Amino acid sequence: xxxxxxxxxxxxxxxxxxxxxxxxxxxxxxxxxxxxxxxxxxxxxxxxxxxxxxxxxxxxxxxx
Numbered sequence: 202x203x204x205x206x207x208x209x210x211x212x213x214x215x216x217x218x219x220x221x222x223x224x225x226x227x228x229x230x231x232x233x234x235x236x237x238x239x240x241x242x243x244x245x246x247x248x249x250x251x252x253x254x255x256x257x258x259x260x261x262x263x264x265x
Contacts, residue, residue: 202234213227215240222242225241
């Protein structure tokens, strides 16, 4: 996580969050990062490419 200039505890939080989001073991997420340089699930502090609130496909509100 040196590339992102994160302290150790914050780097682990990023790995743990990606692990939970992807339903993969932390060690697998970390292993992928070490071997490819790519953080699975997106950049630290990012949303992992997930759509934000209100961007769903279904219509809501009056006349839906």
